[in-house]
Amino acid sequence: MGGRGPGDGECALTRGLELALWCAEQGWWVHPLLPGSKRPAANCPQCRPPAPGERAACGFAGRDAGECGCLTAGRHCHGVRAATRERELVHRWWRGRDFAVGVATGPSGVLVVDLDDHHHPLPKLELLLPGIDLTGHPDVGRVRTGVDVLKLLCGVRRAASLLEAPPTLTVRTPSGGVHLWYRVEEKARFVQGAGRLGWQVDVRAGWSTAVAPGTVTAAGRYQLVGPERRLARLPRWLALELARVGLRTRDPALSPPRRPRLPRPGPDHRPHDARAYAAAALRRELATVAAARTGRNDLLNRAGFRLGQLVGAGLLEHDQVHQALTEAAALAGVDPGEAKAQSTIRRALQAGIRSPRTIPIPGARS
Numbered sequence: 604m605g606g607r608g609p610g611d612g613e614c615a616l617t618r619g620l621e622l623a624l625w626c627a628e629q630g631w632w633v634h635p636l637l638p639g640s641k642r643p644a645a646n647c648p649q650c651r652p653p654a655p656g657e658r659a660a661c662g663f664a665g666r667d668a669g670e671c672g673c674l675t676a677g678r679h680c681h682g683v684r685a686a687t688r689e690r691e692l693v694h695r696w697w698r699g700r701d702f703a704v705g706v707a708t709g710p711s712g713v714l715v716v717d718l719d720d721h722h723h724p725l726p727k728l729e730l731l732l733p734g735i736d737l738t739g740h741p742d743v744g745r746v747r748t749g750v751d752v753l754k755l756l757c758g759v760r761r762a763a764s765l766l767e768a769p770p771t772l773t774v775r776t777p778s779g780g781v782h783l784w785y786r787v788e789e790k791a792r793f794v795q796g797a798g799r800l801g802w803q804v805d806v807r808a809g810w811s812t813a814v815a816p817g818t819v820t821a822a823g824r825y826q827l828v829g830p831e832r833r834l835a836r837l838p839r840w841l842a843l844e845l846a847r848v849g850l851r852t853r854d855p856a857l858s859p860p861r862r863p864r865l866p867r868p869g870p871d872h873r874p875h876d877a878r879a880y881a882a883a884a885l886r887r888e889l890a891t892v893a894a895a896r897t898g899r900n901d902l903l904n905r906a907g908f909r910l911g912q913l914v915g916a917g918l919l920e921h922d923q924v925h926q927a928l929t930e931a932a933a934l935a936g937v938d939p940g941e942a943k944a945q946s947t948i949r950r951a952l953q954a955g956i957r958s959p960r961t962i963p964i965p966g967a968r969s
């Protein structure tokens with residue numbers, strides 16, 4: 604990444620197209636957000652679910668990009684899942700439009716630590732840095748924002764402050780928050796989580812969107828702070844902290860749609876035995892849950908039941924499925940610690956286990 608960046612003085616890139624191209628040059632995968640907004644641009648009519656919680660006519664299940672012709676046809680349906688870094692597509696999506704720019708964090712090898720400043724009253728002590736005993740800590744009384752919480756974590760771990768002259772690309776958000784952008788290794792997979800690492804600390808990773816630096820929304824500009832335009836590697840100690848709070852995943856599937864040809868499952872990809880079938884079903888159900896925007900609990904319930912049936916048939920491991928569903932739900936914005944979601948998963952799995960699935964004939968699709 605060069606010395607110049609979006610939003611720098613006279614060279615301010617205020618238009619979506621230029622900003623999207625700049626992001627793509629950084630090797631980031633981008634997708635359109637509604638003008639002046641943090642929300643993804645709308646799907647085409649075929650990809651819009653008929654009612655909340657219902658599957659869209661296109662049958663898109665999230666991770667299996669091949670199920671929706673729109674992605675391979677180069678449309679920007681399904682938000683972060685449509686992300687691209689192809690210049691031609693960026694031109695097609697942004698030319699003549701004032702879409703804002705979202706960066707698909709995981710596929711871009713990016714993790715953003717999002718520090719909020721919501722002026723909320725302090726939570727209970729144990730929620731400030733979940734899992735860390737802060738009893739009697741002298742700095743707790745001074746905490747007001749996500750920045751303070753991260754400073755506290757740096758202090759507790761005796762790590763160099765991540766906030767004084769941060770050696771990585773840093774953005775101030777219109778609401779007074781701070782985004783620290785980090786590079787993550789190819790093999791390291793993290794997932795999104797709000798409040799898991801700390802109070803007013805969100806982590807944007809995996810299938811999550813970060814608003815591109817330089818974006819202007821109705822609330823103001825995502826303004827670059829300081830001189831650094833490159834992304835530092837995620838500090839190792841912070842990666843360990845993310846693993847400690849359950850934001851690291853072993854899930855290997857994180858590739859944006861391949862274009863322009865529809866990826867057709869060849870003979871090698873066709874489920875050839877019951878376990879492969881179960882694994883494919885697991886991926887499909889997780890993708891559906893992760894891509895959910897509405898009706899999350901119903902989707903979670905349905906996915907839990909279907910996967911429970913495969914657990915009951917001895918094709919999947921119960922704990923693995925439970926964990927994977929929790930992570931997929933987190934991608935859809937469900938707090939993994941939420942009692943309701945956990946009980947939905949548990950009950951749906953149990954119900955499925957009680958009615959094990961007959962294994963379909965090889966090669967068949969459900």
Ligand SMILES: [Zn+2]
Pocket residue numbers: 646647648649650661673678680
């Ligand atoms: Zn579509």
Ligand SMILES: [Zn+2]
Pocket residue numbers: 649650659661662663671672673680681
């Ligand atoms: Zn679709």
